[in-house]
Amino acid sequence: MPHYLTTIGLEIHLKLNSETKIFCRCKNEQNFETNPNTHICPVCTGQPGALPLLSQEVVEKAILFGHALNAEIQPFSTFDRKNFFYPDLPMGFQITQFYHPIIKNGTVHYRTNNYEEEKAVHIHEAHLESDTAKMIHANGKSLLDFNRAGTPLLEIVTDPDFTSAEEAVEYAKEIQRIAKRNGLGDADMEKGQMRVDVNISLRTDENAPLGTRVELKNINTFSAMKRAIEGEYHRQKELLESWNQIAQETRRRDDNNGTSFAMRSKEDVVDYRYFPEPDMPPLILQK
Ligand SMILES: [Zn+2]
16 A cells, blocks of 8 residues: 655634724624624625725734744735625625735744654745624524624635644644734634634655645644544545545535535635725735
8 A cells, every 4th residue: 555645735714813803993802702793883794885994903913923924024915805605794705815915925933743843834825804704503593693704814824835734733833822922813723713724635755746635624623633634634545545536625524523524626616706805905015
């Protein structure tokens, strides 16, 4: 049986702890302990005619984070619409930075092997975006809390530089430390302040092209992240050893059962139809 090398890339969504939401003056609640739908306004509930206004504090926190990632802060960045429908997204689109993110080309150093080895990962980019509302499913009902809608996220995207679950987890812990140490967010995974998507593929040797990539979502703790990566390694390995093809798809991890299931495949990847957000001018930063 061949030995397989694992290639992993991470996308981490990190909640910034600014006073207000990213595009309105509503309180950016961190713990969701107050009553639902109390920090809302026409902007963050997507009322017709309500216009977004970018928070300076959110931009400053993103810049600080960029410096902590040893990255290049972009003097010119833009906001774009990612179009899709879901009940937690009343506008029908999410405002994100697709074409010109605020942060590019960083390097994060982290330690593995009980802090004995130092490793580095290249940060491809980091961009600002607004979070969706929170959906709560209880007693056969689905409830919506818009306190989370429009709260600021920084999405940090690495190159596929990790070769093991340990490396990916230690890097994610380092991102959490960077957020906390610099006062940019609590990055508490169990409170949804830090959410991790894992991209993982297998190949037989270093010179082989990268294998088909599978994205795992819905990972809520560091230990779940390790289990998710190891579970996906074995799932893909078994498929490859039985001469089956790996489907390029997004899978939702169910940590309670130790399994994952396909959410959407390459064939029906949503066409988000990104386009520049007409209500937001480019963000131009000067020294
Ligand atoms: Zn608001």
